[in-house]
Structures are given as structure tokens and as C-alpha cells.
Amino acid sequence: MSKTITAQERQDFKTIPIVTAFLIAGFIGLFSETALNMALTDLIRVFDVSSATIQWLTTGYLLTLGILVPVSGLLLQWFTTRKLFFASVGFSIVGTLIAALAPDFGVLMVARVIQAIGTGLLLPLMFNTILVIFPEHKRGSAMGLIGLVIMFAPAVGPTISGLIIENLTWNWIFWIALPFLVFSLLFGLRYMKNVSEITKPxxxxxxxxxxxxxxxxxxxxxxxxxxxxxxxxxxxxxxxxxxxxxxxxxxxxxxxxxxMMDLRVFKFPMFTLGLLIVFIAFMIILSTMILLPLYLQTGLALAAFSAGLVLLPGGVINGLLSPVTGRLFDAFGARVLVVPGFIVSVVTLWFLTQITLDTSATTIVLLHSALMIGVCMIMMPAQTNGLNQLPPKMYPDGTAIMNTLQQVSGAIGTAVAITILSAGQKAYMATVTNPGPQDLAASLVEGSRNAFTFGLVMAIIGLVISLFLRKKA
The missing domain is CATH 1.20.58 (Methane Monooxygenase Hydroxylase; Chain G, domain 1)
Incomplete structure (x- = not known):
């Protein structure tokens, strides 16, 4: 259970070092997750496995998070902040080290599960700690920094890993991450404080x-x-x-x-609205993150590193804007950010439904950047606003539910996008008599347009829901 922290107690916390320790560990955890996606083709060749088998490196990671994160609310009430932080970073270090040394697919798969345990413990702990150590009028800025990490790490992951793979081997993705995790552990050892009340339900x-x-x-x-x-x-x-x-x-x-998980949090309307908005926004993000690389590499015939560079500006812009939107949230509330954010997303996704084989990489850079700006205005303000409505004793349950449903929405968004993409490809190829490489590229573009239409519909639904957010009191 999270306890109510007085102003004097908050002054005793060194909030910047505490947040820094979380940011470093969170950045590397999320970077490692997306960075490996660019190495999957190499890993199929190195380990001599099928594409269906190699996808377990991602599916297994998501599955572990889906199982562990719901239990995190209970763990937050059984173990101190320091113990959970060291356990989460410790799992991440062990998993990363095993992954760097992995001689075959089986060992790498085990390493990914261990990494996911670390991330699954860290994310709810990070959000719960922010809610406890910052007063409500400053949480937006703190969550903005968290948003910087959550969006910036996945954005630079493909670009940096593409550069690593071109010059080194896939193992170096993990070797480069390892020192940062060790630093985070040592930094946390010095500055991390226990901020939650242990009730051991x-x-x-x-x-x-x-x-x-x-x-x-x-x-x-x-x-x-x-x-x-x-x-x-x-x-x-x-x-x-x-x-x-x-x-x-x-x-x-x-x-x-x-x-184990107090579902009475759904009695708070603004929390439920925030949860729905985050659910939709995360579906849009995850579906877009799987569609655009496929479109860039197959439709526009770009190399992996070049495709990563095309997606880099949007991620960087999103990361840099996250602290800004956090401060704007503290000043003006969620509605003035979330509603325009969905409007930007709707317009951008409509343009993405119009892409062709002749669409330039520059156009994709601009559209992806605009979408990331819209998402930045939605995610953290809606999440922070929803969690702010809860009493302190429900923070662990609120953060557990919010993080769990993000994993579920990510799995749903990815699956639906791939299904619509595949259906569009098959429908297009059925109209072609003698298919060639150009037809294969055109079929993927057709499928991508259909899948972006799904994202557009979800964004419109999110826009309607966001209109019910309360204005800042």
C-alpha cells in the first residue's frame, strides 16, 4: 500500500537521483526490447531457426510481462521500494549478460524471459514511486520525464541496433546495454529510498x-x-x-x-477514461511501429538502418516533447492536451491511409513525427490524470492495471494490424495473374493502408472518449 507522504517527507527524498536511477534502467530495458527486433533476420540465420520460432523472442517477452505485471500490485505491498528496484535491475543485468553470451536460441529465449521479469517489476514500481514522492501539481513534469524514456528508447533502438549490426555482431546490442544497467544499480544503491508502506496482504x-x-x-x-x-x-x-x-x-x-488487484479503481470515472485512452493510444503506437518498418523495407525497399533513420526523428521529437507536455499538464490539465493530440493523430493516420509506392521517405518522416507529437500529447497526460484521481492506498492497483492493460493493448494492436495487413496482401495478390517483386511491394502497401485505417478508427474513438475528460479545476 502506498502511504500518504507529507511535504516534509517529500523534501527529505532526493527525488532527482531516485528518478534518474529509474530512467536509466527503464531506458535500457525498453531499448533492448525494440533493438533486438532489427536483429531478428540475422538471428534466424545464425541460429538456423524459422521466422515463427524467432518471433518467440518478442512473444515470450510480452507474455512474461502480461503474467508478471498484474501481480506487481501485490508485490508493491509485500516488498520495499529498494528491494524491488534491486531485484528488477538485477534480473535485467542477469538477463542481458546471458543474452550477450547466448550460444543458441534456447539460451537467448531464457535470457529474454529474465529480462522481461526485470522490466515487469520495474515499470509499475517506477510509476508508483513517482505518485508517492511527487505532489499532485508536480507529477505531470515527472511523468513527462518517464514519457521521454518510454518513447525515446524504442525510437532509437532500431537505429542504433541497425548501426551495431552493420559493424559488429548482434551480441553487442546487449554488451553495450550492460554497463548502463550496472551504473543504474550502483546509483540506486546510493540514492534509492523506501517510499511505500508494507502491509503484506x-x-x-x-x-x-x-x-x-x-x-x-x-x-x-x-x-x-x-x-x-x-x-x-x-x-x-x-x-x-x-x-x-x-x-x-x-x-x-x-x-x-x-x-489481489482492487478493481474498485474503476469506480473513479476519470481513471477509467484515462485507462481507455491509454489503451487506445498504445494500440495505435504498437500497430504503427510494426507497420512502418515493413512498409519502409518492403514497400520502399530501404535497408534496415535507413528505415531506422526514417523513424528516428519522430521518436526523438516525441521524447523531447514529453517533459514539455508534462509541464503543460501541471498547468492546464489533461483535456487541453489529449483532445488536440487525438485530432493530430486522426489527421496523420488519414494521410497514412493514402500512402503509395511513390510516397517519399521525407513524407513518412513528417507523418511519423506528427503522429508521435499527437501521441505525446495523449499518453502521459491521460495516464497521470487517471492515476491522480485515486486515493494513495489504490496507487499500486491503479499502476498495475494501467501497465497490464498496456501490454494487452500492445498485443491486440499488433495482432489486428498484422491480420489486416495480411488480408489486404492476399486480396491484392488474388487480382494479379503473374506476380513479380513490384506486385509484392504493392500488395504490402495495400495491406498497410487497410491496417492504418484500423488505427484511424481507433483514434476517432479515442477523440470521442477524450471529450468527456474534465477540465482542470
Missing amino acids: RIDILSIILSTLGFGGIVYGFSSAGESGWGSALVITTMIIGAVSLALFAWRQLTMDQP
Whole structure:
């Protein structure tokens, strides 16, 4: 349980060093996640595995997060801030070291799961700590710095990894990350403070099992659907198991005196609205992040490093604007940022539905940058505004639910985008008699346009929802 911190207690915390330790560890965790995506082609060749097998490096990571993050609310009430921080960074260090030394796919897969455990512990802890050590009128600025890391790390990951792969081997993605994690651990050892009240609520094993089956089943089902197809028996089975387990999990939490995850947070309307907005925004981000590299490399025939460079400006702009939008949130509230943010996203996604084989890389740079500006105006303000509505005792539950549903929305957004992309490609190729390389590129562009239409629809829904946000009091 998070305790109410007095102004004097907040002054005793060295907030900048504490946030810095989180930022470094979070940056490397998220950088490692996306950086490896650019190395998947090399890893298929090096380990002599199929593309379906290599995708487990991503699916396994998401699956581990989907299972672990829901339990984080309970962990935050059982272990001190320092213990959880050192455990999270420790897992990240061990996972990164094993990944750097991995001799085969199996070892690398284990390393990715260990890395995901570190990230799964770190993210909810980071958000909960920010809520505790900063007063409400300063949380926007702090969350803006978190937003800088969350968006900037995935943005520079593909570019830096493309440069590494061209000049070194894939192992160096992890060797370069390792010293930063060690520094974060040492920095945290010096400055990290315990900020939460330890209540050690009763551990309900059945809730943990239902949570694992529920969120794990949903994330796995959607993650697999993009490749295996929605009609796959495995996908259908895991989705059914996930949905039934989630329903039973929700019923159990609402009937327990001390629930593992307090679903009464949904009684706060602005939290629920913020959760829906973040859910939609994250779907847009993840679907776009998988569509644009495919379009750039297959449709426009750009090399991996060049494609990474095209996507770099948008990520950098988003990262740099995050602290600015944080300060604007502190001054004006969420609505004046989120509504215009969705308007920018809607306009940009409409232009992305019009892309062709003749669209220039410069146009994609501009459109991607505009979309990242829109997303920057949406994500952190909506998330911070939603969490601000909760009483301190519900911070662990609010952050756990917010982070869990981000993983679920990412899996859904990616799966739906790939499904629509594939369907569009098949429909286009069915009209071609003697397909050649140009037709394959054109089919991918057609599929991409259809998938961006899905993003456009989601952005319009998000815009409507954002109109119900309260103005700053």
C-alpha cells in the first residue's frame, strides 16, 4: 500500500537521483526490447531457426510481462521500494549478460524471459514511486520525464541496433546495454529510498493462477493470431481460457475482503477514461511501429538502418516533447492536451491511409513525427490524470492495471494490424495473374493502408472518449 507522504517527507527524498536511477534502467530495458527486433533476420540465420520460432523472442517477452505485471500490485505491498528496484535491475543485468553470451536460441529465449521479469517489476514500481514522492501539481513534469524514456528508447533502438549490426555482431546490442544497467544499480544503491508502506496482504493463490491464465492467455492468443491466424485451434483455445479466467478473476477480486488487484479503481470515472485512452493510444503506437518498418523495407525497399533513420526523428521529437507536455499538464490539465493530440493523430493516420509506392521517405518522416507529437500529447497526460484521481492506498492497483492493460493493448494492436495487413496482401495478390517483386511491394502497401485505417478508427474513438475528460479545476 502506498502511504500518504507529507511535504516534509517529500523534501527529505532526493527525488532527482531516485528518478534518474529509474530512467536509466527503464531506458535500457525498453531499448533492448525494440533493438533486438532489427536483429531478428540475422538471428534466424545464425541460429538456423524459422521466422515463427524467432518471433518467440518478442512473444515470450510480452507474455512474461502480461503474467508478471498484474501481480506487481501485490508485490508493491509485500516488498520495499529498494528491494524491488534491486531485484528488477538485477534480473535485467542477469538477463542481458546471458543474452550477450547466448550460444543458441534456447539460451537467448531464457535470457529474454529474465529480462522481461526485470522490466515487469520495474515499470509499475517506477510509476508508483513517482505518485508517492511527487505532489499532485508536480507529477505531470515527472511523468513527462518517464514519457521521454518510454518513447525515446524504442525510437532509437532500431537505429542504433541497425548501426551495431552493420559493424559488429548482434551480441553487442546487449554488451553495450550492460554497463548502463550496472551504473543504474550502483546509483540506486546510493540514492534509492523506501517510499511505500508494507502491509503484506494475504496471498491468494487462486487469484494468481486466474490472473496468469487470464492475462497470459489473452496476450499469447493475440500475439500468436497475427502469424497463426485467428482460426488456429491454439489461438481460439488460449483466447477462451484467457477470457474465462479473466471473468473468474474479476468476480473473485470483487468478492474478496483483500483482493489481489482492487478493481474498485474503476469506480473513479476519470481513471477509467484515462485507462481507455491509454489503451487506445498504445494500440495505435504498437500497430504503427510494426507497420512502418515493413512498409519502409518492403514497400520502399530501404535497408534496415535507413528505415531506422526514417523513424528516428519522430521518436526523438516525441521524447523531447514529453517533459514539455508534462509541464503543460501541471498547468492546464489533461483535456487541453489529449483532445488536440487525438485530432493530430486522426489527421496523420488519414494521410497514412493514402500512402503509395511513390510516397517519399521525407513524407513518412513528417507523418511519423506528427503522429508521435499527437501521441505525446495523449499518453502521459491521460495516464497521470487517471492515476491522480485515486486515493494513495489504490496507487499500486491503479499502476498495475494501467501497465497490464498496456501490454494487452500492445498485443491486440499488433495482432489486428498484422491480420489486416495480411488480408489486404492476399486480396491484392488474388487480382494479379503473374506476380513479380513490384506486385509484392504493392500488395504490402495495400495491406498497410487497410491496417492504418484500423488505427484511424481507433483514434476517432479515442477523440470521442477524450471529450468527456474534465477540465482542470
